[in-house]
Amino acid sequence: xxxxxxxxxxxxxxxxxxxxxxxxxxxxxxxxxxxxxxxxxxxxxxxxxxxxxxxxxxxxxxxxxxxxxxxxxxxxxxxxxxxxxxxxxxxxxxxxxxxxxxxxxxxxxxxxxxxxxxxxxxxxxxxxxxxxxxxxxxxxxxxxxxxxxxxxxxxxxxxxxxxxxxxxxxxxxxxxxxxxxxxxxxxxxxxxxxxxxxxxxxxxxxxxxxxxxxxxxxxxxxxxxxxxxxxxxxxxxxxxxxxxxxxxxxxxxxxxxxxxxxxxxxxxxxxxxxxxxxxxxxxxxxxxxxxxxxxxxxxxxxxxxxxxxxxxxxxxxxxxx
Ligand code: DGY
Numbered sequence: 001x002x003x004x005x006x007x008x009x010x011x012x013x014x015x016x017x018x019x020x021x022x023x024x025x026x027x028x029x030x031x032x033x034x035x036x037x038x039x040x041x042x043x044x045x046x047x048x049x050x051x052x053x054x055x056x057x058x059x060x061x062x063x064x065x066x067x068x069x070x071x072x073x074x075x076x077x078x079x080x081x082x083x084x085x086x087x088x089x090x091x092x093x094x095x096x097x098x099x100x101x102x103x104x105x106x107x108x109x110x111x112x113x114x115x116x117x118x119x120x121x122x123x124x125x126x127x128x129x130x131x132x133x134x135x136x137x138x139x140x141x142x143x144x145x146x147x148x149x150x151x152x153x154x155x156x157x158x159x160x161x162x163x164x165x166x167x168x169x170x171x172x173x174x175x176x177x178x179x180x181x182x183x184x185x186x187x188x189x190x191x192x193x194x195x196x197x198x199x200x201x202x203x204x205x206x207x208x209x210x211x212x213x214x215x216x217x218x219x220x221x222x223x224x225x226x227x228x229x230x231x232x233x234x235x236x237x238x239x240x241x242x243x244x245x246x247x248x249x250x251x252x253x254x255x256x257x258x259x260x261x262x263x264x265x266x267x268x269x270x271x272x273x274x275x276x277x278x279x280x281x282x283x284x285x286x287x288x289x290x291x292x293x294x295x296x297x298x299x300x301x302x303x304x305x306x307x308x309x310x311x312x313x314x315x316x317x318x319x320x321x
Contacts, residue, residue: 002026005049005311006070008041010057010077014293017300024308025050042066049311052077052303053084061088073310075303079103079160079290082213082240086321096321097306101159102298103290108163110289111208111238114262115152115168117283118234119206120144121260124280145234145259147171153204155197155220156211156239157183164208164238165191176203201228206236213240223248232259238289241266246273253279264289 007025009018012033021027028044030036035056036044045051045067053059055078064085073095074084081098089096117123121144128134128142152173154161165175166189175191177183178200182193194200197220201207207229211217221235222245229235235258237244246267252258260281266272269287276282290299306316 005307006047007075007307008044008048008051010036010051010053013052013077013300014296016297017304020301020304021052024304038063045071049073050075050307052307054078055080055083057083059084059089061085064088064092064094067092067094073097073307073316075307075310075316077299077303080212080240081320082242084321090321094321095310095316095319097303097310097316097318098320099299099302099306100318102302103295104159104163106292106295107160107238107289108167109292110264110285111160111164111210111236111262112167114236114238114264114283114285115147115206115208115234116262117285118236118260118262118281119147121281123283145232147173147206147234149173150205151176151203153177153200153207154191155200155207155209157191158210160238161208161210162187164210165189168206168208173206176200197225198228201225202230204229204233206234208236209239209243211239211243213242217243219243219245221245221249223251226252226257229258231257234259235261236263237261238264241269246276250275250279253281 004026007021008028009021009030011030018029041057042063048071050073051071052075059074071094074089076098079098079100081096084096086096121142125142149172152168152175154165154177157177157179168175176194177191178194178197220243226248249261253261262283264285265287276284306318309316
C-alpha cells in the first residue's frame with residue numbers, strides 16, 4: 001500500500017495538473033466534473049489527507065466540523081477563499097492555502113473586457129447581429145461611452161487590481177484607488193489614493209471591484225454608494241457577486257444612473273437572477289476571469305506546490321489559515 005497522501009480533487013482539472021497529482025499523490029478525481037454537495041464531499045474525504053477544492057465546493061463551518069481527523073490541508077484551486085470558513089479550519093488545525101498571482105493577468109483581461117463590453121454595448125450589438133436584426137447604420141446607431149482618457153477607479157488595489165489598473169493605463173485612463181493600506185509610490189505608479197470608498201467613488205467614470213468577499217464587504221456597493229458615482233458611470237465586477245447589492249445595481253442600470261455594468265460574477269452563481277437578462281445595459285459573463293488554459297495550469301501547479309511543501313513538512317507559500 002502506497003504511503004502517498006490521498007487528495008480529494010474538487011473538479012476536473014487540466015491534464016498536466018491531474019498528471020502531477022497522479023504521479024505524486026493518490027488522487028480521488030472527479031472525471032464527470034460534478035459539483036458535489038456537502039454530504040458527498042464529506043463522504044469522499046473519509047481517509048483523505050487533503051482536499052483540493054474550487055470555489056464551487058463550499059466548506060462552511062458545518063462541513064469542516066465533519067471532515068475526518070486525517071484531513072490536514074485544504075489546498076484551494078482558487079485565489080478567492082470565501083467558500084471556506086477559515087476560522088473553522090484554523091480551529092480544527094486544518095491548513096488552508098490559495099493560488100494568488102497566477103490568475104492576475106487573466107482576470108485583468110476579463111475586467112477590461114467587461115469595461116469595454118459594457119461601455120460599447122457589446123451584448124446588444126452581438127445579439128442584434130446574430131438575430132439578423134441589424135438593418136442599417138446611422139450616426140445615432142448604438143452609441144456608447146468612450147473610456148479613453150477617463151478616470152478608472154479600483155476598490156481593492158491588490159494583485160489583480162494593480163494589473164487591471166496597468167491595462168487601463170493603456171487607454172490613457174487616470175487611475176484612482178482605495179485600499180486599507182496605501183501602496184508605496186513605485187506600486188502606485190501615479191495612481192491617486194483615496195482613503196475611503198466614499199472618497200473614491202465620485203472620481204470613478206469606471207469603477208472596477210477587486211476586493212475579496214468577506215462579511216465586511218458584503219453588499220459594499222449598495223444604493224447609497226452607487227449614488228456617489230458620477231452619473232453615467234460604469235461598474236465592473238470580476239471579484240465576487242457578494243460585494244454588490246444586485247437589486248440596487250439593477251435599479252441604477254434601469255434609471256440610467258449607471259450607463260452600464262460589466263459583470264463576471266454574481267450572487268448565488270450560476271443561478272443568476274433572471275431580472276438581469278432584461279437589462280440591456282448589463283454585459284454579462286459566466287465567471288471566466290481565470291479561464292485560460294495557461295492560468296488553469298498555473299493555478300493547479302500553484303495548489304500542488306502548496307501541497308508538496310506541506311507534505312514535505314514545510315510551510316506552504318500561500319497559507320491563508
Ligand atoms: C478564483 O480563483 O477565486 C476565481 O474566482 C476562480 O475560482
